Amino acid sequence: MSDTPSEQSLPPSNKFELRPIYLLVILAAAFTFAFWGGIENLFKRWGEQEELSHGYFLPVIAAWMLWARRDALLGSLGKPVALGLVGVAISALVLILSELTVTSLMIFQHLAMITLLASLALALGGWKVFWLSLLPIGFLLFMVPPPYWFITILSQQFQLWSSQLGVFMIELLGIPVFLSGNIIDLGDYKLQVAEACSGLRYLFPFLSLGFLAAYLFNAPLWQRAIVFLSTIPITIVMNSFRVAATGLLVQRFGPEHAEGFIHMFEGWVVFLMCLAMLFVVIGVLSRFSGKKGVTELMGLPEIPAQPSSTVWTEKAFTLFAAISIAIILAAGAYVHFGTSNILKVPERTSLAGLPYEFEGWTSDVQKVDNETLEVLGADDYIITNMVNPTNEHFNLYVAYLNMQRHGHSWHSPRQCIPGGGWQITQHDVVPVELPDGDKFHYNRIIIENRGVRQLVYYWYDQRGRKIANEFVMKFLLIFDAVKLRRTDGAMIRIMTPIGREEVVSEADERLMGYMKELNPKLPAYVPPADAPVTREFDPDA
Structure with missing residues (x-):
């Protein structure tokens, strides 16, 4: 017995008439409504960053690839698949979570848009349509700006x-x-x-x-x-x-x-x-x-239709389209009219007072121009050269942010250091346990410029957590944004010169001593998770 379905069971393209087209238009409108923030962010990133300016053309190319397959897609229509509705619901959930977290990781919302398109292909056209449309839809991944x-x-x-x-x-x-x-x-x-x-x-x-x-x-x-x-x-x-x-x-x-x-x-x-x-x-x-x-x-690949063994019906299409529209509109309504964007700001002391915590030390506070300050993106910062009573030299840099959202974050020292003419000769992630019981990992870097060396430690202090890895820091930010409604934190960098005749272990001992003195003073300036909250604000207002 042949597995090929009979001609009568195949869904001919002329059955795809006006009513399904209307539903697809409504779906497109619901998609635009729900993901308006993500679409707006895409155009913003494409316009601001030259390396992403090609993004305007990629949706057009993906649409052209789908259009070139239109006959194959219509000839491959099969029974709508309920698993596609699960994908639609997951995409809607990711959209809501991306707004709940109000973080800088808009990439989740952008990926949810692409996942939703693939899920709709499965939910409304069946497995054959899903596989045929997967490559053109997957091409849209190139339009997604990296964080x-x-x-x-x-x-x-x-x-x-x-x-x-x-x-x-x-x-x-x-x-x-x-x-x-x-x-x-x-x-x-x-x-x-x-x-x-x-x-x-x-x-x-x-x-x-x-x-x-x-x-x-x-x-x-x-x-x-x-x-x-x-x-x-x-x-x-x-x-x-x-x-x-x-x-x-x-x-x-x-x-x-x-x-x-x-x-x-x-x-x-x-x-x-x-x-x-x-x-x-x-x-x-x-x-x-x-x-x-x-x-x-070179040339367009010939994509033949892949007739489905199941029958596409307008009744099932209409039902699944209606459910998808309802899910997308509900998620969009929550995003636009909910109260998900309210953040909490904890009580804290200005970083200007931090050098005075070191009794007997001298401090030379550095100020930066407005252009540099805009690049730093910090709401509060301190850059100071410090000398202790035994004439040991240190540099302290702390940048604090009230919130992290849509690119409002720190520049990694791993980028800024080479830009200043320094070469990173060694980079390690090191665990430490301080006398006050604090345990965490920090980045340990040795930099060199024409024979001059410096030892650098840096880490991210985020609502009571001290984190070395930028990736881990960003993902933990999501959980704190949902649980604590906070995305504040600081990047802390300390440095000391390595003398020409000095071994690195001596500089490590010196900088570790500075870290031990600095760490107990930080909670007043970089609030932990249980810090009192003084105000709330909407970062999108």
Whole structure:
């Protein structure tokens, strides 16, 4: 007996008439209403960050991919699946939780949008439609902006790779050059490989283009995977070439060749070179398949219909669509009209008084300009050089935030340190138990710049928790936002110089002693979980 359903059991496309179309329009309106904050945040991030500006085009490309499969999708309609409604409910729950936590992790809401689209495909069209639409919907993952802190860490790593490889290329030309952190010293000129030159503005759009190229590449799956993955090394190498070319122009013709239109022009040229390199990879791989012409290499894949063994009915479609609309509208109503955005602010003492807690010490408090303060994003901060009675030197930096939301967070020292010309030579996460019974992990870093070394400890003090890892800090933030209605906290960094004749263990002993003195003083300035609350505010007001 054949497993292929009879012609009478297949749902012909002409059965998909006006009423289902109306329901899909209502679903789209409910989706927009519920996820308006997430959609607005997407456009904000795409407009503010150059490395994400390609995001405007990705929904259009995904819609085109779905439209190209329209005949296959209509021919594959099957019985709506209840499991899809579970996915719709989970997406709605994630939306609500993302608003309850009022944290900076908008990525959860963005991912919930994509999960909802895939769930609706399953709930309304059945398994065959779900699998056929999964790739175009999954392409939307490239439009999701990573969290700010992830971009910060990734940018730092790309800056280091671009600096190191760029210097290697300059040295191949016989030009004397010295690398200090992210600063390329050419003798008469110094070139800083800033965050804007990290290569991320190539990487993110190039990844999506690489995926699209792999989709259009008529080749086996393993070749398509190579095409997509090759975008990462191509980006690193070509951005390093850009850094080397900029360094060469600066060395020969002056620093004006590292700024303005010429710098931007170099960026566009390098991006086009990245595309050319990608097509070289495609051309090489095509030789394995014996394809030579462009029409053989690239083109829309032929997606045939996959008739379902179950029957699609308008009655089941209408029921499942109505349930989905109700779930989405209920979640949207709670998000827009609930009281989920109220945060609590605990009582605390201004950080300006912290240096005075050290009796007998001298303190030189540093002030920063408004532009730097805006970058720091802190609601309260202290930067001070301190000297104890035995003439030991320390630097203290504490940045406190009333709340963390939509990118309002700290810059990781792992990014800021190389930007100042320092090179991180060692980084460890170390456990500690202090005399007051406090146990936690902190980041221990040794930095160096032209033979000068410093020992750095830093950690995040978050509502009674001291955390070394930025990822863990962000996830614990979600639980505290729901349970305590608080997202406040501080980043604490302490430093001491390492003498030229000094062993590192001596600097560790000195800085650990400073940590032991500092830690008992912090709760007044960085409130724990049980601190009294003096006021509430709406961060979105």
